[in-house]
Amino acid sequence: xxxxxTDVFILLFISLFAACAFEFVNGFHDTANAVATxxxxxxxxxxxxxxxxxxxxxxxxxxxxxxxxxxxxNLLPVELLVxxxxxxxxxxxxxxxxxxxxxxxxxxxxxxxxxxSHTLIGSILGVGLAFSTLPENTQGAAVNWEKAIExxxxxxxxxxxxxxxxxxxxxxxxxxxxxxxKAQLFKEPKKNAPPPSWIRGxxxxxxxxxxxxxxxxxxxxxxxxxMLILIGIVPFQFAIKPDLDPRLMAPNITAIEQTIAALxxxxxxxxxxxxxxxxxxxxxxxxxxATTSQSDNNVLKTNRLDVRKDLLLINSNMNKIAQDxxxxxxxxQLATLKSSxxxxxxxxxxxxxxxxxVILMIALSLGLGTMIGWRRIVxxxxxxxxxxxLTYAQGASAELTAAxxxxxxxxxxxxxxxxxxxxxxxxxxxVANKGIKNLQAGxxxxxxxxxxxxxxxxxxxxxxLYIFFRWLL
Numbered sequence: 250x251x252x253x254x255t256d257v258f259i260l261l262f263i264s265l266f267a268a269c270a271f272e273f274v275n276g277f278h279d280t281a282n283a284v285a286t287x288x289x290x291x292x293x294x295x296x297x298x299x300x301x302x303x304x305x306x307x308x309x310x311x312x313x314x315x316x317x318x319x320x321x322x323n324l325l326p327v328e329l330l331v332x333x334x335x336x337x338x339x340x341x342x343x344x345x346x347x348x349x350x351x352x353x354x355x356x357x358x359x360x361x362x363x364x365x366s367h368t369l370i371g372s373i374l375g376v377g378l379a380f381s382t383l384p385e386n387t388q389g390a391a392v393n394w395e396k397a398i399e400x401x402x403x404x405x406x407x408x409x410x411x412x413x414x415x416x417x418x419x420x421x422x423x424x425x426x427x428x429x430x431k432a433q434l435f436k437e438p439k440k441n442a443p444p445p446s447w448i449r450g451x452x453x454x455x456x457x458x459x460x461x462x463x464x465x466x467x468x469x470x471x472x473x474x475x476m477l478i479l480i481g482i483v484p485f486q487f488a489i490k491p492d493l494d495p496r497l498m499a500p501n502i503t504a505i506e507q508t509i510a511a512l513x514x515x516x517x518x519x520x521x522x523x524x525x526x527x528x529x530x531x532x533x534x535x536x537x538x539a540t541t542s543q544s545d546n547n548v549l550k551t552n553r554l555d556v557r558k559d560l561l562l563i564n565s566n567m568n569k570i571a572q573d574x575x576x577x578x579x580x581x582q583l584a585t586l587k588s589s590x591x592x593x594x595x596x597x598x599x600x601x602x603x604x605x606x607v608i609l610m611i612a613l614s615l616g617l618g619t620m621i622g623w624r625r626i627v628x629x630x631x632x633x634x635x636x637x638x639l640t641y642a643q644g645a646s647a648e649l650t651a652a653x654x655x656x657x658x659x660x661x662x663x664x665x666x667x668x669x670x671x672x673x674x675x676x677x678x679x680v681a682n683k684g685i686k687n688l689q690a691g692x693x694x695x696x697x698x699x700x701x702x703x704x705x706x707x708x709x710x711x712x713x714l715y716i717f718f719r720w721l722l
Contacts, residue, residue, distance in 0.1 A: 365470070414650045414674070509525065
């Protein structure tokens with residue numbers, strides 16, 4: 250397979266299996282976030298709910314695009330992603346996967362709705378920081394901090410917005426619906442009795458939306474993991490999209506060169522003058538590498554990793570230079586530059602991609618994982634966050650908020666935590682119903698503790714494992 254030596258092929262297989270295992274664990278860890286409300290309101294039987302959620306998750310992965318996946322990939326510095334030593338790449342992949350799986354399984358065992366997103370991102374940051382301590386890292390690169398900060402804001406703000414939005418929705422429902430309808434929405438479900446058909450329809454619809462958008466967001470994290478593995482271990486096949494004619498780069502390169510020609514380097518900050526000089530070198534190298542192609546107009550396999558490095562560095566440097574006040578680029582020039590670098594029409598379309606078989610593999614892993622292991626966390630979400638049983642209004646409000654937040658995040662290509670968005674939504678619904686005293690302090694404290702600990706623990710685990718695997722391999 251891919252012309253690899255036996256030991257490298259085995260490591261590739263183990264890495265791909267571990268990535269699918271992570272997504273499988275993610276599936277049964279996060280199933281509760283979608284199905285808790287329909288189960289506890291008797292809208293669907295548990296077996297039907299988890300199977301339907303699995304199907305919706307599967308569809309979400311297939312149809313959700315790859316924007317979030319590429320955001321995950323681009324958290325790591327370019328230097329780490331274009332390491333020519335395959336065993337270094339294996340060490341990176343195994344460290345971040347094992348640390349993520351260990352924490353996910355631990356929190357699942359104790360029934361804590363911790364975040365797979367926080368776990369994975371913490372693991373990636375830990376690997377990046379570990380790489381920064383190694384002697385061969387001459388650039389001092391650790392993490393793509395710009396992307397990490399953007400991701401951190403999304404993870405931090407989404408549960409706070411979820412908590413607040415549910416309170417607003419609950420307040421609106423109380424003020425706007427007729428008394429007879431309100432009485433139905435805010436009563437506790439009768440044991441083993443389904444809700445009125447119209448309420449049941451709303452709850453099933455919101456459950457379906459949360460499941461679909463969970464697949465479109467969390468599933469992409471698995472796609473990003475697989476691409477990290479393939480780029481690291483078999484870069485000659487996957488470093489850039491293989492079926493794109495490299496001659497398509499020419500107009501983009503020309504547009505970037507025209508933008509550079511319009512710049513007065515003396516007006517730039519010193520760090521951006523250095524970036525500009527490096528970009529000129531990278532553009533010249535890229536043109537040489539891209540034009541040295543095979544008869545079928547594909548970039549030579551031996552050149553693909555270097556082409557990827559040039560593409561990513563040009564993109565990073567030009568985006569930073571364009572933000573310099575001394576650049577003085579016009580609106581049209583900025584638009585042209587953005588188009589020339591974009592993943593739709595620019596250079597990034599050569600690096601930001603995922604084969605269909607990768608997306609399908611992750612969709613199956615997430616969908617199957619969704620169908621088992623849900624009970625522990627469903628009990629926490631359904632019974633232990635608040636002191637009362639979930640009402641229909643609470644369930645629908647929390648699910649609608651979660652679906653909206655996750656859908657918007659996927660559209661913005663940002664990873665968010667389904668777990669924390671929905672848990673905070675249910676907490677908000679309890680507060681909106683009877684005030685803050687309606688929360689179970691012990692459960693809220695445990696969820697908050699898992700939220701606080703997930704990033705540092707997963708970072709420490711992946712940091713340690715990466716150093717160990719680098720020494721071992």
